[in-house]
Amino acid sequence: MPIVQLIILPLASDFEVKNIRITVIDQDKSTYSKRLIQKLDASEYINVAEYKDSYTKALESTGAGTSDLILTIPVNFEKKLIKENESTIHLAADAVNGIKGGLGSAYAAMIVGDFNREIREEWMVMPRHSEFPAVEITSANWYNPGNNYKLFMVPGILVILVTMIGSFMTALNIVAEKEVGTIEQINVTPVKKYEFIIGKLLPFWVLGMVSITIGMTVAFLIFGLIPQGSFLTIYVFSGVYLFSVLGIGLLISTFADSQQQATLFAYFFMMVFVMLSGLFTPIESMPDWSKMLTKINPPAYLITVFRAVYIKGSSFSDLLPTFYALLGLGLLFNILAILNYRKRAT
Template identity: 55%
Template sequence: MRTLKILLEKEFRQIFRNPAILRLIFIMPIVQLLILPLAADYEVKNINIAVVDQDRSSYSRKLTDKIAASSYFNLVTYTNSYTEAIQEVEKDKADVVLQIPPAFEKDLIKEDKAKLFMALNAINGVKANLGGVYLRSIISDFNGEVRLEWVQLPRFNPQPMIKISSINWFNPLLNYQFFMVPGILVILVTMVGSFLAALNIVKEKEIGTIEQINVTPIRKHQFILGKLIPFWILGLIVLSIGMLLARIFYGIIPEGSLLTIYIFAVVYLLSVLGLGLLISTYTDTQQQAMLISFFLIMVFILLGGLYTSIDSMPQWAQVFTRFNPVTYFIDVMRMVVLKGSSLYDIRYHLLIVTAFGIFLNVWAVISYKKRN
């Protein structure tokens, strides 16, 4: 116990004397939580549209006005040459081209139908997809108005129709931030925990202090625990700062109990730190450790279900996500924060992450050798 105490004392002294680590711990959560959720927003706005109006009628103008008036589209070009509009796309000044053919109004009135042509710049798939959807809904809206102008609708629909109304459970307004902020917080805790743990032991190797430690009668598990506990505490501090910021700036108050989150976080941090320690036992320089943890964290984040839904991943990737601790914490965070899940609801998550923690830490202790 005395040994462990002095190890912890030493570790905390070193942390508090390293301004870079302190800054990282306090500034990183602020920057990531205040800026990222605003930028990482799926809603697509400001789609630049080029309208090719070859009709120049009152309807075509009305449609153009309607599009320009919507908050999603910026009308950048209004022309009658399709070639010119496509050139705008090539110059990346326009994302969508809407072509209104000659005799659009005439056909619509006389033949009761008219055609429009839409060309989407699919370099940014999300933007093209959503742009197309938005545009289609504006056009169908326009269509309804036209019909109303010409046809007196009967009081009851002549054909039976199903009207759908929906409600969004757990996040009624589909507030994007409610969904993203808990996830980003998980990434934050993961990064702080694994990077700091990985770099710490390697630093001792790099500057040679581990030599002096290795010739002492210190036990392996004491050494590893002495490394684990400080970063465990730091991880929980970062989590607390993050939760506080989420509450102040986004009004995110967990539906479930904070205790549930902390219990899971304690176990989760153990597995993340174990990963960090494991990396550090296999590397010799801080550079190597940094690159390996960066690579792993990158994979974990992209396959963690933060930005993309796991259900829509291919089968093999879904299998991989089951071995990704990040997935479980993101899931738990969303469950507890939005749905109010209890410890009982997350019992399997807890169990699996505990298993990860034990596996990684035992591996780290075994592979840390005092002699070679």
């Protein structure tokens, strides 16, 4: 089941927005306006879906969900462009799906900018235009030059899956013992608290390490991903990480009396884990208060580490602060859990 998720989720959670449908209102119907439209249509991200003659009609198709962007090219677009050397067009985006709307208008703006440069270059040869000094920003994507989302998502999803195995299986296992009554039997024996806890955590720690290995194998076989950095770094971090999520599982088990309760806790924690992990939304662009919360969210650290090791090939010493943070969280959660676990009810 987790393996299937690991295979399917990265394919589904691709941020690239393709097939943006644009409705064009061409009131100018000039050579330049046609050229702009052609340029838009030629891009792999944008399809010109339809032509409308009024903004109201165009809005209708946006409302019906058949169009994502509306481009209005006003009358005299060409005339103004040539005579006054500048002209305006109007672009409206359907922002119901914020990502699609935002990216769509950004792509369209990029294409319009391209178009702008093109005609300037053409006119440059004509003497009546002076040469504008222009600053242009070009970006190069380091480490992940193709902006390959799978490279970005697979390590992240692997972390979330290991988290589930580590924390929730531990919690459910201990709570199940509460339900069956074996925990009472254990509590009445002279077994030490730490012996019991180590006995409970160690198997799940091993299981977690094994599932990371399986996950990395799947990442290689299906997606062809190999960490740029060392496996040792990954395993050391995973070991410390599992220690801290097992602590969370243990803590949940001390609060929950039934498996239903533990499952509800688990859902709650999982939401927080995923939303604040930086898996989908960059932590850097979160508001300050939630940035603070990500500091106590172990998956946020391991996702950073996995991505860094997989994509950049970061070494252990590069990630040392993260290591200490995970170790600290592990100690925190486990100490809380041990304090809260009582062999004798009060």
